[in-house]
Amino acid sequence: MRPDSVTQPGPSRRRSARLRDDAIRWITRRHAHDGEQAHLGRDRIYILPTRAGYTLLGIILVMLLGSINYANNMAFLLTFLLVGIGHNAMWYTHRNLLGLQISTLPVPPVFAGQPITLPLRLTETAGRAREALVLCIGSHATAPFPVPARGTHSARLDLPGLARGIYRLPRQRLDTRYPLGILEAWSWLTLNPEIVVYPTPIDPGAATGGTGEDDPHTRDRREGEAPDQIRPYRPGDPPGRIVWKAFARSGKLHVREAAGGQGDRLWLEWDAMPATDTETRLSMLCHQVLAAHSEARAFGLRLPDQTLDPAQGATHRDRCLQALARFRTDGVELDPGPAT
Known part of the structure; x- marks a missing residue:
């Protein structure tokens, strides 16, 4: 696809993207460049509620106000039960990324215009299976995939075709919403496999x-x-x-x-x-x-x-x-x- 045939985002969207990139660079400034391998420690994992999580939080607040207003013990019990479930979900979601190792694999060269397959290897060393992981680069993402306990998984992300040249990989994101989908944990990666694109053969x-x-x-x-x-x-x-x-x-x-x-x-x-x-x-x-x-x-x-x-x-x-x-x-x- 020719670059001039792509609809360019509007000025407001470009400004939002720049502000978002600047915020991410500021947040991750203390992280060293990963190179060929990254290890996810506690200082590299971020977690926030999803839209469903914010909705649940609002419902819990309404239930708490109603319990206080009517002094209903059963309502208090149900409210605190939901709070406990949310707290455990936060722990499980964060733990689903903690300790993972991600390393680069050789990217097969392609000819100009052909789709690119980016392989990354995820290794689990803590002895617990990881579920519903998603690897993202920009607007491109893999389907959710698991990593077995003390095993490995090769995630493959498909990217669109490019013009001839040598390309570096931009910032990557690994995230999960396991187990309930009310919280999202993620980590930014700066792995740097080289992508080689050959010219298109012409007789x-x-x-x-x-x-x-x-x-x-x-x-x-x-x-x-x-x-x-x-x-x-x-x-x-x-x-x-x-x-x-x-x-x-x-x-x-x-x-x-x-x-x-x-x-x-x-x-x-x-x-x-x-x-x-x-x-x-x-x-x-x-x-x-x-x-x-x-x-x-x-x-x-x-x-x-x-x-x-x-x-x-x-x-x-x-x-x-x-x-x-x-x-x-x-x-x-x-x-x-x-x-x-």
Whole structure:
């Protein structure tokens, strides 16, 4: 979705959001940055009544006034019974978060526009099960989930797709209304997993109306060089180089290799992309990286500020995609939308 297609909040709502953020920063100023793991102690848990809790509190006050006015012992008994239930609910709600450990898990990289899944691991060490926990980032929240006694649970929060780049996670919130829903306890987290968003792959041939075949500027072998050689198959040779026609004739596996044993190497070059804007060039290079890897070809990547030597394998592919995602960009904080 384009940023200019999103309805922007009004000035009053923006001011309210800024005041709320300033208040949260002031309240949590004594908390150290969590990094990769957070432990919820008593000084990090906040608790307030919910709307239902305030309603119950009002009813209790009316019942107390009525009991005093009519000097009714049974009414006093019922009023103090409700007060006791509310007091115990406060203790249980606060205890449902106390002592939890929350740690980050690697966030799988995605391509631009694809939804992001944020995994966090919650660990229970006090020997009591935790119920109805909710993880929130802005307006996005998980469904309520439990954590077993002395066990772990991996919570997964789905976030909308983003543009290419490197993102930092904003402030997170873990809350619960267990057991009665009349009180809400929560804690603010500042875990910092890195979110990597690759460019959207665009076929250079399809974008320019061509065939999509290798551009002569990207090939390592030039005209006038020796043609490919055919040699017997060796264990570990990529399937993409097998000469299937030779196998059909002789029943033996052979592979194609460039003269000198260099293999079918490619150079994927920034200047060779048929585009002028940065994002389109990165998207075209992303497509070529994926295509070269799927064909098990050795390839290198040349960017204006970085060169990756030819290699093969998933590790090299990921290095190239990481270089494209990080090209001329610094990590920015993800905008999850207004908090609920």
